[in-house]
Amino acid sequence: MENAYIDLAKTIERLHRRFLDVVRAELNRLGHRDLTAVQAMLLTNIGDEEIVIRDLIERGYYQGSNVSYNMKKLVEGGYIEQQRAEHDKRSVRIKLTEKFKEICAQIKDLEQRNAKSLTEEGLTVEEVEQVQRTLKRLERVWGDYIHYGPS
Numbered sequence: 513m514e515n516a517y518i519d520l521a522k523t524i525e526r527l528h529r530r531f532l533d534v535v536r537a538e539l540n541r542l543g544h545r546d547l548t549a550v551q552a553m554l555l556t557n558i559g560d561e562e563i564v565i566r567d568l569i570e571r572g573y574y575q576g577s578n579v580s581y582n583m584k585k586l587v588e589g590g591y592i593e594q595q596r597a598e599h600d601k602r603s604v605r606i607k608l609t610e611k612f613k614e615i616c617a618q619i620k621d622l623e624q625r626n627a628k629s630l631t632e633e634g635l636t637v638e639e640v641e642q643v644q645r646t647l648k649r650l651e652r653v654w655g656d657y658i659h660y661g662p663s
Contacts, residue, residue, distance in 0.1 A: 520650070538622045544615060546589050551582050555591060555612050556619055562607040564597070591615075 535549035544552075557568060565583060568574055574582075583606065586592045591612040597603040608616070630640065656663075 524647075524650075534626070535619065535622070538619070539615075542615070542618055547591065547615070548582075550578070551586055551591070552615065552619060554579070554582055555586065555608060556616055558592070558606065558608055559616075560608070562605055565604050565606060 532549040532553070535552055539545070539547055539549065539552060554568065554574065557571070565579055568579055583592070583594070583604075587594055590609055592606045593609055594604050594606045597605055
């Protein structure tokens with residue numbers, strides 16, 4: 513099990529980098545060279561919501577320093593609008609601009625094409641769902657380790 517676990521962890525890391533490479537290639541193909549793949553995914557995780565930056569960190573998507581740096585770049589690029597909360601001036605609410613909503617639709621199209629490619633490769637919905645269940649269990653194990661330490 514130890515070797516299988518190590519291989520799985522390494523595969524997850526490689527897949528994450530490869531996924532960002534796919535997003536980066538699509539952004540370049542579409543002419544969006546001022547936007548990184550990480551920034552694009554950060555924006556898609558915001559979606560249609562108006563949220564507090566802290567929520568992105570609490571959802572486990574990003575580390576605080578990465579979010580701060582990327583938020584600054586995204587505001588400068590016109591991809592998000594930010595506004596300080598009236599009740600807590602340290603809290604910043606953000607939402608997507610129309611500029612990024614168009615790019616978001618293009619990324620959704622990329623996701624649909626990639627899902628179709630999985631089908632063309634012979635993967636079934638059941639296989640993909642099983643992988644998802646396995647990865648969620650692994651995420652839970654890692655989360656428990658972070659919060660409670662070794663069992």
